[in-house]
Amino acid sequence: MSENKSRREFISQSGKMVTACALFGATGSVAYAADPAKQICETGKPMSISAKHYYLDNVLLEAGFNFDGSVATSTRTELKTLEIKDGKIVALRDNKSHTDATLPHYDATLPHYDAGNKLMLPAMRDMHIHLDKTFYGGPWRSLNRPAGTTIQDMIRLEQKLLPELQPYTQERAEKLIDLIQSKGSTIARSHCNIEPVSGLKNLENLQAVLSRRKPGFDCEIVAFPQHGLLLSHSEKLMREAMQAGAHYVGGLDPTNVDGAMEKSLDTMFQIALDYNKGVDIHLHETSPAGVAAVNYMVETVEKTPALKGKLTISHAFALATLNEQQVDEIATRMAAQQVTIASTVPIGTLHMPLKQLRDKGVFVMTGTDSVIDHWSPYGLGDMLEKANLYAQLYIRPNEQTLSRALGIATGDVLPLNDKGERVWPKAQDDASFVLVDASCSAEAVARISPRTATFHNGNLVWGAVG
Known part of the structure; x- marks a missing residue:
């Protein structure tokens, strides 16, 4: 002692x-195998984005909850363009709205890519x-x-x-x-x-x-x-x-x-x-x-x-x-x-x-x-599978709680807060995210939806965009 x-x-x-x-x-649980075809561009090589400053169009972002009284019944979304520079999200823009060439501190010839209307979620x-x-x-x-x-x-x-x-x-x-x-x-x-x-x-x-x-x-x-x-x-x-x-x-x-x-x-x-x-x-x-x-x-x-x-x-x-x-x-x-x-x-x-x-x-x-x-x-x-398991085992599967369950996979980084206000992504956030074939995070958790591209600090590390 x-x-x-x-x-x-x-x-x-x-x-x-x-x-x-x-x-x-x-x-x-449901497992989705990574589709090798998603990783290959037309040249037959894995796709990469070499640009340090670019636009990503047709990004589906969560915009808020639709409420029936105090109960969130569905999730609103909207298409946006992300401006990404040096590994950061520097701006959220109206979809396909690229900066006017007359502004001296922007380059109107920035490359732009197409997210294909896929849902953007925080990297896992x-x-x-x-x-x-x-x-x-x-x-x-x-x-x-x-x-x-x-x-x-x-x-x-x-x-x-x-x-x-x-x-x-x-x-x-x-x-x-x-x-x-x-x-x-x-x-x-x-x-x-x-x-x-x-x-x-x-x-x-x-x-x-x-x-x-x-x-x-x-x-x-x-x-x-x-x-x-x-x-x-x-x-x-x-x-x-x-x-x-x-x-x-x-x-x-x-x-x-x-x-x-x-x-x-x-x-x-x-x-x-x-x-x-x-x-x-x-x-x-x-x-x-x-x-x-x-x-x-x-x-x-x-x-x-x-x-x-x-x-x-x-x-x-x-x-x-x-x-x-x-x-x-x-x-x-x-x-x-x-x-x-x-x-x-x-x-x-x-x-x-x-x-x-x-x-x-x-x-x-x-x-x-x-x-x-x-x-x-x-x-x-697959951390989305873990969020799905958590949801199945421990919560009632409504829109809001399913969307909250995503946090166990993302370090509690969520697109919407409990009130349905968008808190991610915002300017100066790291450009680390995943594109998912889903209409909202609640669906992504419930269905373990397929992923189409993964980005880390602005780098495309898996998958492909248009």
């Missing part, structure tokens, strides 16, 4: 001496994925693991598999990025194995890929001690990963894997404080130990000002074991400390209190997690 107490005091004191800085961050964010280990892009492999397989069994399996996967890390990470861009995501947070089998090699491979993809894709990296921070003696490697440029300190089931909840969590937090990084922990535990871990982490942030706004709890399945009052209590504390929940919106026996968390002001984001790997064969890389 005295050792744990002194360790916590040290974390608290360390935290008070660390100046917090803003990290890059987020402020049954895959905020929990493992780009560094996947079968995707290689031959199909199913799991073939027996019932009753434990996390310890999976760790042993990984220790055998990782050397086999590592030569393909860069190639398959590139293919995964192509996949999620085809679904409209241009921002991601990838967990990356840091443990004795991989060393820092997965991190080096992933950083090389992300450097190449930078113009069209932004990705944070979580150093992830998949084999247990304490169990695999990975603290030294984790510290090296922080020095090598990882953005977040990861963790994993401190009781079930490390067998020492407080020591495991304290070590994780201390690394974050020492390098002024954020924390993003995988917490799968649904036993009372999982609830204890959530409470311990929130309490640590409450006592350590430098950690406010820097804790993400991924999965957080233990929250599904709480009653409504207990969720309200922990959610209120989480919201006050700006704790984020990253959920894959699981289907099955767990009824996650995601709507309740969001209603209490907790920032909830979503991600793919696995894409055809030794953990799961199901991941589609």
Whole structure:
């Protein structure tokens, strides 16, 4: 007890001496395969837009809700022209209205492209994925693991598999990025194995890929001690990963894997404080130990000002074991400390209190997690599918709530606010968006509508426009 107490005091004191800085961050299903034909222009090459300043005509934007009393019954839209320059939306114009050539600060010969009357939605964010280990892009492999397989069994399996996967890390990470861009995501947070089998090699491979993809894709990296921070003696490697440029300190089931909840969590937090990084922990535990871990982490942030706004709890399945009052209590504390929940919106026996968390002001984001790997064969890389799952599981499917459900996929960036006023896009917003074959965001969420083009900071990164 005295050792744990002194360790916590040290974390608290360390935290008070660390100046917090803003990290890059987020402020049954139907699958649509990416249509390769959409990516190819007439020359047979993938389409790109080289111009830094151009117009995009025939963009369908949401303009407001139609109300019956206080109930939004449908969504109004209008066609607009976007003027895009140096990665920003510099103006919304009447459709096909290009600037008069007599104005000296504009070029009337700007190229212009046709969005084809497709709905423009904010770019999506895959905020929990493992780009560094996947079968995707290689031959199909199913799991073939027996019932009753434990996390310890999976760790042993990984220790055998990782050397086999590592030569393909860069190639398959590139293919995964192509996949999620085809679904409209241009921002991601990838967990990356840091443990004795991989060393820092997965991190080096992933950083090389992300450097190449930078113009069209932004990705944070979580150093992830998949084999247990304490169990695999990975603290030294984790510290090296922080020095090598990882953005977040990861963790994993401190009781079930490390067998020492407080020591495991304290070590994780201390690394974050020492390098002024954020924390993003995988917490799968649904036993009372999982609830204890959530409470311990929130309490640590409450006592350590430098950690406010820097804790993400991924999965957080233990929250599904709480009653409504207990969720309200922990959610209120989480919201006050700006704790984020990253959920894959699981289907099955767990009824996650995601709507309740969001209603209490907790920032909830979503991600793919696995894409055809030794953990799961199901991941589609599609955040619109996640919004659809969230809607099916947790809300009443009316126009307004369906449109709000999109926020779980976009970092809560929405075209309309709750009153139906357009708040996105506006001048000086990043030109990061996806064109969708839908009449409004409510339809896009309900139907998982096909995407036709994805833009990141003004760059066309997938698909085609006219």
